[in-house]
Amino acid sequence: MAGISSTILAGLGCLVALGLSLQVSKWRRNYRIALSTGFPVFYSPIHISSVWWMMLYPVLMPILKLLPQSWTSPWLQIAQVWKIWKLGYEPFQEAGADTFILATPSGNMLWSSDNAIVRDLFTQHPYVDAPVEFLKFWNVWGPTIASVQGNEWKAHRRAVTAGFGPAMNRTVWEETQHQTETLAAHWIENDNAVIPVIRYWTSRLALHIICSGFFGLRIEWDNRTAAPLPPGHQIALDAALPKFIERLSVFFMVPQGLLGRLPWKKFRDTHLSFTETTKYLEEFRAQVLNNIEAVTAKTNKTILESIVLSGVTSKDPLPKESVLGDIFFTLLAGHETTGGTLGFTYLLMAIYPECQKRMQAELDDQLGRRPVNQWTLEKDYPVLRQGYVGAIQKEILYVFNPASFIMRKALAPVTLVDSHGGSHHIPENTLTLINNAGAARNPNNWDRPKVPAERSDTLSDSPALNVNPDRWLEEVDGDDNSSSKNRDLATWTAFGAGGRACPGKEFANIQLTSAMATLFKFYSLELVVEEKTRDECSGDEKLAWEKTRDKAIKMMYDDMEANITIGVYKDIPIRIVKRTWS
Ligand code: HEM
Numbered sequence: 111m112a113g114i115s116s117t118i119l120a121g122l123g124c125l126v127a128l129g130l131s132l133q134v135s136k137w138r139r140n141y142r143i144a145l146s147t148g149f150p151v152f153y154s155p156i157h158i159s160s161v162w163w164m165m166l167y168p169v170l171m172p173i174l175k176l177l178p179q180s181w182t183s184p185w186l187q188i189a190q191v192w193k194i195w196k197l198g199y200e201p202f203q204e205a206g207a208d209t210f211i212l213a214t215p216s217g218n219m220l221w222s223s224d225n226a227i228v229r230d231l232f233t234q235h236p237y238v239d240a241p242v243e244f245l246k247f248w249n250v251w252g253p254t255i256a257s258v259q260g261n262e263w264k265a266h267r268r269a270v271t272a273g274f275g276p277a278m279n280r281t282v283w284e285e286t287q288h289q290t291e292t293l294a295a296h297w298i299e300n301d302n303a304v305i306p307v308i309r310y311w312t313s314r315l316a317l318h319i320i321c322s323g324f325f326g327l328r329i330e331w332d333n334r335t336a337a338p339l340p341p342g343h344q345i346a347l348d349a350a351l352p353k354f355i356e357r358l359s360v361f362f363m364v365p366q367g368l369l370g371r372l373p374w375k376k377f378r379d380t381h382l383s384f385t386e387t388t389k390y391l392e393e394f395r396a397q398v399l400n401n402i403e404a405v406t407a408k409t410n411k412t413i414l415e416s417i418v419l420s421g422v423t424s425k426d427p428l429p430k431e432s433v434l435g436d437i438f439f440t441l442l443a444g445h446e447t448t449g450g451t452l453g454f455t456y457l458l459m460a461i462y463p464e465c466q467k468r469m470q471a472e473l474d475d476q477l478g479r480r481p482v483n484q485w486t487l488e489k490d491y492p493v494l495r496q497g498y499v500g501a502i503q504k505e506i507l508y509v510f511n512p513a514s515f516i517m518r519k520a521l522a523p524v525t526l527v528d529s530h531g532g533s534h535h536i537p538e539n540t541l542t543l544i545n546n547a548g549a550a551r552n553p554n555n556w557d558r559p560k561v562p563a564e565r566s567d568t569l570s571d572s573p574a575l576n577v578n579p580d581r582w583l584e585e586v587d588g589d590d591n592s593s594s595k596n597r598d599l600a601t602w603t604a605f606g607a608g609g610r611a612c613p614g615k616e617f618a619n620i621q622l623t624s625a626m627a628t629l630f631k632f633y634s635l636e637l638v639v640e641e642k643t644r645d646e647c648s649g650d651e652k653l654a655w656e657k658t659r660d661k662a663i664k665m666m667y668d669d670m671e672a673n674i675t676i677g678v679y680k681d682i683p684i685r686i687v688k689r690t691w692s
Contacts (some may be wrong), residue, residue, distance in 0.1 A: 133215040141213040147534045149220065150205060154185035154212035158219060158517075158541070159244050163189065185212050188221060195514040195676045196667070198551035198573070199223060208552060209528060211540075219541045223548030225555050225601060226529040231518050231542050232607035234526075236260070240610065241519035241541055247362050251388070252431025254439040259521070261426070263610075269420035269428055270440055271613045273413030278323055279620055283487045285322040286624035289315055289331075291482065294633055296331040297686050304638055306681040309453035313677075316449030317348055319621055320441055324414045325394055340393075344382065347390045353383035355442055355674065391434045394418075413440065440614070442674070447512040448618045450675045452625055454510045454666075455502060458577055460635040460684045461662050465502065465579065470689070472498045473631045482628060487620065494623050501579035503622050507604035508550050509573045512675035516544040516606065529554065546604070555599075557581070569660055572667035631689075637662060638683035 137153065144151040156163045163170075167190070174186055184204040187197055201221070202208055208224035222228060231238050236259070245257040255266035293315055297305055305311060318329045329348045330337075339346060345353075354361070357380040361369070370381035398405050398418040405415050406423065417436050421428040428436070459466040476493050477485055494500060520540045525533055536542070549555060551573065558576050569575055581599060605612035612618075629635075639651075639658045647653040662682045669680045 137215040144211040144213045150207045150210045156189040157214040157216040195547045223552045230526045235609040237522045251434040254435035265426035273416035277410035282620045290628040309677045312453035313449035316445040320445045350386035354387045501582040504582040505579040511546045514547045518542045569664045570667040574663045574666035
C-alpha cells in the first residue's frame with residue numbers, strides 16, 4: 111500500500127516538475143522574443159488575464175510588498191490594474207522607460223505611456239485590435255461591439271453608429287438643456303441647494319440624456335411628474351440600469367443560476383436589476399419590431415431603432431442577444447464616461463472659482479441674454495467648444511481620463527515608432543496596453559504647473575493640483591510660441607483614434623458643452639465650508655475656504671475609486687447659487 115502511495119506521489123511530483131519546467135522554458139522564450147523589440151524587458155509572474163491573481167491578490171499583496179523592490183519592479187505596481195489611474199506615471203518611472211515589456215509565462219505585455227506609441231497602437235487598427243479573448247465578460251447577453259473583431263465587428267459598428275448624426279446631436283443638445291435646468295431646480299427645491307456627492311447626480315443626468323437619445327424616453331427628476339412604473343415591472347429603468355452597472359463585478363463572479371437564490375440582499379438586488387434591465391431591453395426591442403415598417407421609413411432614427419433594425423433588415427443581421435448586448439454596452443459606455451467627466455468638471459469649477467468666472471464671462475459674451483431655447487448647435491456650440499468651455503473639457507478628460515488604460519493586441523507583426531523616432535518591431539500576438547493615465551502624467555508629454563513640493567506632498571500629489579485648461583487654447587490658436595510638450599497634445603485624444611475610436615465623441619462633447627453652458631450661465635457652484643472648519647480657523651473665512659479646497663483636492667486622489675470608470679463617491683459637498691445678474 112505504502113509502495114503504491116509513494117509511486118503516486120512520485121508520479122505527481124514528476125508531473126508538477128514537468129509542468130513547472132515547461133512554464134519556465136515558455137517564460138524564457140517569451141523574454142527572448144520581447145528583447146527583439148528593442149524595448150526594456152522585465153520578467154513578470156503575473157499576466158493581466160490571470161484569474162488566480164484576481165482572486166488571491168488581497169492575500170498576496172501584503173506578502174509581495176515585503177520583497178526587495180528589485181524583485182518586484184516594475185511588474186508588481188502595474189499588476190494592480192484597478193489602481194492604474196492612481197499610479198499614473200509611477201510604473202514607468204520605476205522601469206526607467208516610457209514603454210516596456212513584461213515577459214510572463216502566458217505571453218508578453220507591452221505597456222506604454224509614450225504619446226507616439228499610443229497613437230501608433232490606435233491607428234494601426236485592424237492589425238492592432240481589441241484582444242477579444244480578454245473581453246468576453248462584456249457578453250452579458252451575447253457578443254457586443256466591444257468584444258468582437260474583423261467583419262463581425264464591422265456589422266456591430268454599422269449598427270451602433272447608424273443612429274449617430276445631426277438629428278441625434280440636436281436631441282442631445284436640447285435634452286441636456288432640459289435635464290440640467292430641471293436638475294438645478296430639483297437641487298434648490300429638494301436638497302437645500304447642497305449637493306453632497308456630485309458624481310451620483312451627473313451619472314444620472316447622463317443616463318437621462320442617453321435614454322432620450324436611445325429610446326426617445328424622457329425621464330424626469332421630480333417624482334410627481336415621473337411616468338408611472340410600466341406594467342410587469344418592479345423597478346424603473348433609471349433605477350435598474352445604474353444598479354446593474356454598479357453590481358457588474360458581483361454579476362460576473364457569481365453564476366447566474368445562483369444569483370437569485372442566494373439569501374443575501376446584495377445578490378438578490380443584483381439579480382433583480384439584471385432581470386429588470388433585460389426585460390426593459392427586450393420590450394424596447396419588441397416595440398421597434400412591432401412597428402418595423404414605420405421605423406424603417408423614419409429618417410431620424412434613435413440609436414435603439416438603428417441597432418434593432420440591423421438585426422433584421424441588414425445583410426449581416428445581428429442575433430437578438432447581440433442586439434441587447436450592443437444596446438447595453440453603448441448605454442454603459444455612453445453614460446458612465448460622460449457622467450463621470452461632468453462630475454469632475456462641476457467639482458473642479460467649485461475648487462477653481464477663477465476658472466469658473468472666466469468661463470461664465472465667455473458664456474455671457476457668446477449667449478448674451480438669449481433664452482436657452484435660442485442657443486443653437488450650429489452657432490453657439492462650435493464657438494464654446496473652441497473657447498475656454500472646450501479647453502476645460504479637454505483638460506478634465508486629460509487629467510481624469512475615464513479610460514485609464516485600453517487593451518490592444520498585435521494581430522500581425524507591426525512596427526511602432528517611439529517619440530524619439532526609434533522603430534520597434536512587435537511580434538504577432540503581443541498584448542499591448544495603452545496607459546492613458548501614465549501618458550497624461552508623463553513628464554515628457556506634460557508641463558506641470560509649479561506647485562511647491564511641500565504643498566504637493568501634503569495633498570497626495572493629487573492631479574487636481576495640476577489643472578491647466580489654457581494649454582489647450584495654445585493648441586487651438588496654433589501658437590508657435592507654445593512649448594513643444596503642449597504641441598504634442600494635438601495628437602492626444604481621450605476618445606481613442608483610428609478605426610475603433612469612440613463613436614460617441616460628438617455625442618459626449620455636445621452633452622458636456624450643453625450641460626456646462628446651461629448650468630453656469632444661470633448658476634455658480636461653490637464648495638460648502640463646514641462650521642467645524644470655520645471654528646478651527648477662528649472665523650477666518652478665507653483660511654476656512656482654503657482648507658476646504660485643499661481637503662477636496664486631496665480627496666480627488668485619496669478617495670478616487672475605479673469601477674468601470676474612475677470617480678469620487680465620498681462627500682465633497684458643493685452648493686448651487688443663482689447668479690445675481692440673471
Ligand atoms: C467623455 C465621454 C467618453 C469617453 C472619454 C469615451 C472614450 C472611449 C474610448 C477611449 C473608447 C475606446 C476606443 C478604442 O478602443 O480605440 C470608446 C469606445 C466606445 N465608446 Fe466611448 N467615450 C465617451 C462617450 C461615449 C458615448 C457618449 C457613447 C455613446 C453614446 C460611447 C460609445 C462607445 C462605444 C460603442 C465604443 C466601442 C467602439 C468600438 O469598439 O468600435 N462613448 N470610448
